Amino acid sequence: MPLLWILVIVLCLGVAGYVLGRQRAMASAGGDRRILHSLPSYYGANVSIFTIVPALLVLTIWLFVQPVVIERQVTSMITDTAIEDAGSRGLVMTDVRRVAEGLEVAIEQGALTSEEAQNIRTEFTNVRSRLGEVGVALGGEVTPEVLDAAQRYRELNRIGNQMMTIVVLILAALGLGYAYARTHQEFRARNTVEYAILTILVLASTIAILTTVGIVLSMLFETFNFFQLYPAQDFFFGTEWAPTFESDASELGLLPLLWGTMYVSVIALLVAVPIGLFAAIYMAEYASARVRSFAKPLIEILAGIPTIVYGLFALITVGPLLRDYFAEPLGLGTSSSSVMTAGIVMGIMLIPFVSSLSDDIINAVPQSLRDGSFGLGATHSETVKQVILPAALPGIVGAILLAASRAIGETMIVVLGAGAAARLDLNPFEAMTTVTVKIVGQLTGDTDFSSPEALVAFALGLTLFVITLGLNVMALYIVRRYREQYE
Amino acid sequence: MNDMRAVERDVDTNDLKITARGVDVFYGDTHAIKDVDVDIVDNTVTAFIGPSGCGKSTFLRCLNRMNDTIDVARVEGSIMLDGEDIYDPKVDPVQLRAKVGMVFQKPNPFPKSIYDNVAYGPRIHGLAKDKAALDEIVEKSLRRAALWDEAKDRLDQPGTGLSGGQQQRLCIARAVATNPEVLLMDEPCSALDPIATAQIEELIDELRSRYSVVIVTHSMQQAARVSQKTAFFHLGELVEFGETGHIFTNPSDPRTESYITGRIG
Numbered sequence: 001m002p003l004l005w006i007l008v009i010v011l012c013l014g015v016a017g018y019v020l021g022r023q024r025a026m027a028s029a030g031g032d033r034r035i036l037h038s039l040p041s042y043y044g045a046n047v048s049i050f051t052i053v054p055a056l057l058v059l060t061i062w063l064f065v066q067p068v069v070i071e072r073q074v075t076s077m078i079t080d081t082a083i084e085d086a087g088s089r090g091l092v093m094t095d096v097r098r099v100a101e102g103l104e105v106a107i108e109q110g111a112l113t114s115e116e117a118q119n120i121r122t123e124f125t126n127v128r129s130r131l132g133e134v135g136v137a138l139g140g141e142v143t144p145e146v147l148d149a150a151q152r153y154r155e156l157n158r159i160g161n162q163m164m165t166i167v168v169l170i171l172a173a174l175g176l177g178y179a180y181a182r183t184h185q186e187f188r189a190r191n192t193v194e195y196a197i198l199t200i201l202v203l204a205s206t207i208a209i210l211t212t213v214g215i216v217l218s219m220l221f222e223t224f225n226f227f228q229l230y231p232a233q234d235f236f237f238g239t240e241w242a243p244t245f246e247s248d249a250s251e252l253g254l255l256p257l258l259w260g261t262m263y264v265s266v267i268a269l270l271v272a273v274p275i276g277l278f279a280a281i282y283m284a285e286y287a288s289a290r291v292r293s294f295a296k297p298l299i300e301i302l303a304g305i306p307t308i309v310y311g312l313f314a315l316i317t318v319g320p321l322l323r324d325y326f327a328e329p330l331g332l333g334t335s336s337s338s339v340m341t342a343g344i345v346m347g348i349m350l351i352p353f354v355s356s357l358s359d360d361i362i363n364a365v366p367q368s369l370r371d372g373s374f375g376l377g378a379t380h381s382e383t384v385k386q387v388i389l390p391a392a393l394p395g396i397v398g399a400i401l402l403a404a405s406r407a408i409g410e411t412m413i414v415v416l417g418a419g420a421a422a423r424l425d426l427n428p429f430e431a432m433t434t435v436t437v438k439i440v441g442q443l444t445g446d447t448d449f450s451s452p453e454a455l456v457a458f459a460l461g462l463t464l465f466v467i468t469l470g471l472n473v474m475a476l477y478i479v480r481r482y483r484e485q486y487e
Numbered sequence: 488m489n490d491m492r493a494v495e496r497d498v499d500t501n502d503l504k505i506t507a508r509g510v511d512v513f514y515g516d517t518h519a520i521k522d523v524d525v526d527i528v529d530n531t532v533t534a535f536i537g538p539s540g541c542g543k544s545t546f547l548r549c550l551n552r553m554n555d556t557i558d559v560a561r562v563e564g565s566i567m568l569d570g571e572d573i574y575d576p577k578v579d580p581v582q583l584r585a586k587v588g589m590v591f592q593k594p595n596p597f598p599k600s601i602y603d604n605v606a607y608g609p610r611i612h613g614l615a616k617d618k619a620a621l622d623e624i625v626e627k628s629l630r631r632a633a634l635w636d637e638a639k640d641r642l643d644q645p646g647t648g649l650s651g652g653q654q655q656r657l658c659i660a661r662a663v664a665t666n667p668e669v670l671l672m673d674e675p676c677s678a679l680d681p682i683a684t685a686q687i688e689e690l691i692d693e694l695r696s697r698y699s700v701v702i703v704t705h706s707m708q709q710a711a712r713v714s715q716k717t718a719f720f721h722l723g724e725l726v727e728f729g730e731t732g733h734i735f736t737n738p739s740d741p742r743t744e745s746y747i748t749g750r751i752g
Contacts, residue, residue, distance in 0.1 A: 370556075
């Protein structure tokens with residue numbers, strides 16, 4: 001039975017369980033819902049949960065386990081000579097799966113009856129051309145051994161699917177029966193449902209955490225592979241970035257990229273922090289409600305602009321402007337892509353991050369502190385400078401660090417604004433590049449994932465991840481450490 | 488209500504510090520204070536009593552123009568401090584608030600050290616010419632607020648770490664440090680326990696020798712204990728104003744009598 005049907009049947013059983021459970025609960029209370037321990041809908045939901053959850057859980061596990069078990073069974077049928085002919089066991093198994101799938105497709109399309117498919121022999125039929133007719137292309141002629149394995153594969157799959165259908169449906173029915181039998185006016189259905197909801201919530205947060213772990217692990221493994229091919233000290237302390245895909249003479253030093261990242265980020269923060277902070281102070285302290293109601297959304301629009309659009313702005317407006325009015329007159333360079341261009345545009349992008357968070361934080365400072373300061377004869381700006389900003393400082397530092405980790409991870413603005421030349425240089429009007437840009441560079445186009453030139457991307461990614469993780473942890477620590485100092 | 492006779496009712500001087508005439512306050516369309524006349528005498532504790540929402544805090548905040556920080560508030564009439572109209576355009580409200588200090592309902596120490604809390608006003612107004620002078624101001628203010636003995640060993644610790652009563656005395660020290668002439672207190676004991684309240688009340692009586700004190704309170708016993716003059720507000724009007732003993736023992740307005748005997752409020 002196809003998977004979709006199993007799902008539909010289980011869900012239908014669940015709905016039926018809901019109705020039945022509800023009815024039984026009401027019946028057990030003689031139709032008076034006040035006697036019930038829980039609301040009638042909880043009894044229904046309880047039966048539904050017992051019907052659906054175990055069945056679907058088993059179904060999911062089964063879908064993962066079955067292919068592995070079958071693969072193992074079929075693999076043992078392949079002889080070593082066949083493996084040597086094809087090159088590797090994996091390639092033979094790919095053929096087996098293709099043939100098995102091809103036969104299924106042929107039956108579905110009516111090119112073969114299921115009996116014909118079962119009795120098909122390489123001696124009498126050209127399996128490759130028959131399957132080719134139904135649109136399944138095979139790399140080479142099908143050997144009897146592969147055909148046998150494919151038949152076995154189909155057989156096992158068929159049995160497995162049948163058993164799965166039976167087990168899942170029985171489980172659903174059993175769950176329904178069990179929960180239905182337990183439904184009684186004194187049964188605490190509400191608590192069971194509560195527990196089920198708790199489980200869902202826990203699962204959701206677990207998935208979020210596990211995903212992070214998974215990302216880190218995948219990066220770690222590839223990075224490990226990279227360091228087997230390329231010495232770690234050359235990566236971390238190398239001052240040259242010159243990957244060549246032809247020879248072994250690649251120089252893959254992290255420092256020029258890290259320098260570019262830091263340089264651009266620092267310029268971006270120098271732009272974003274004062275402007276964002278001052279905007280936040282104006283919004284939170286001075287602006288009237290009317291100004292605030294339209295100015296705040298306007299500032300936040302900046303946060304909604306895609307970074308590639310910022311990149312275009314850097315490429316066609318800011319870059320040439322800086323070159324014509326600053327770099328060339330000052331004799332600092334002739335490039336329109338520069339650290340300065342990317343930094344300034346990225347700073348503009350970060351303004352709403354700083355201002356919006358800081359605004360909220362300044363607003364959270366209790367009015368009583370403002371009153372206290374005004375009551376002592378302080379002016380508004382003295383109050384802001386001496387009372388409100390110190391009180392809000394931890395939160396503001398947190399906001400700045402979050403903006404910094406955005407800056408470090410930014411790619412598009414750098415590609416279009418700062419160029420792609422890795423360079424260790426102090427001149428801000430010189431083109432440089434960052435870690436993120438090089439990650440993209442190393443992984444686009446034809447890449448061989450066993451060469452250090454491609455694998456270096458993972459080491460770069462992990463380095464970035466560690467840096468931004470550090471910044472985020474620091475931000476969280478600062479915010480938490482000093483929060484509620486005033487309260 | 489025996490404790491109302493506990494304090495002697497002498498008013499030491501009769502110098503008028505603040506005279507308010509025909510004061511009206513509007514919050515948007517709400518008429519919060521209606522035609523109030525009050526005279527605050529120097530070196531006296533004046534208590535404002537009345538049920539919640541009667542406008543006593545609002546009127547108090549007129550006396551140092553704290554209502555200016557609320558956009559919709561509008562004040563009419565005249566309030567003279569030492570014969571000078573505080574709502575005159577020539578008067579800088581910021582300077583005025585240094586002269587008319589304020590202590591709030593909830594203790595609100597700044598998230599700074601005890602020392603910096605007290606030194607805040609003097610620093611802003613440039614009252615100390617060097618560090619030694621500032622130290623002296625801080626010590627003097629903390630002594631006046633009866634906090635010096637408890638705080639002298641921990642001046643560099645945050646003011647927020649003190650107990651509620653200590654925090655409120657710190658706020659009084661902070662207000663005293665700017666050398667004000669009038670101290671406004673907006674229910675200074677409502678967030679405190681009875682012991683801390685007693686300490687503050689004692690302190691208020693001592694402060695009277697240097698400042699004229701105006702206190703808003705919900706507690707009639709407190710008004711009776713600490714004040715020499717009492718003003719009773721009801722629904723934005725000043726119902727009765729006079730000697731505390733007189734108000735509490737022989738009120739001339741039936742509404743005052745109803746309030747102090749607990750029938751309205």
